[in-house]
Amino acid sequence: MALTYSTVIVPIDFSGQSARAIATGLSVVEDPANLHLVHVLLPLDAISPMAALGDLSDEARMDHTAAQLATIAEENDASCAQRAVLFGTPGLEITDYAHRQKADLIVIPSHGYHGVKRLVLGSVAERVIRHADCSVLVLRRSDAE
Numbered sequence: 001m002a003l004t005y006s007t008v009i010v011p012i013d014f015s016g017q018s019a020r021a022i023a024t025g026l027s028v029v030e031d032p033a034n035l036h037l038v039h040v041l042l043p044l045d046a047i048s049p050m051a052a053l054g055d056l057s058d059e060a061r062m063d064h065t066a067a068q069l070a071t072i073a074e075e076n077d078a079s080c081a082q083r084a085v086l087f088g089t090p091g092l093e094i095t096d097y098a099h100r101q102k103a104d105l106i107v108i109p110s111h112g113y114h115g116v117k118r119l120v121l122g123s124v125a126e127r128v129i130r131h132a133d134c135s136v137l138v139l140r141r142s143d144a145e
Helices: 018-028 049-053 058-075 090-100 116-121 124-131
Strands: 008-011 035-041 082-087 105-109 135-139
Touching: 008 018, 008 090, 018 035, 018 058, 018 105, 018 135, 035 058, 035 090, 058 082, 082 090, 090 105, 090 124, 105 124, 124 135
Parallel strands: 008 035, 008 105, 035 082, 105 135
Antiparallel strands: none
């Protein structure tokens, strides 16, 4: 008997690892309609060049990202998955979303950074592990540094 979960959250960062995370999520979710693909946008600062010039609104960014999520879902046989675009700090937004959805599992790829690079870039996966109310499956990159 395979291990399955009722509700699975897959954070999508549009890296090469996103397809693998979707495939893993699909393999463990009981019903593909209960797979949630989530992307978190960082808020634009008022002093950001794009925000200052008025060329990029949060609504435009959200619409563009929602279209990208739909494309990646379709390309990975997850068209029936639910999709959400959120604003904020990725690790916290992902865990808050998972809590609201009463998720059983979060499947997240790791970039595999360590040392100074990890300190500078931070780790969304690490933050998700620390704050999640549910189980977290971290997929290690095969080409991690």
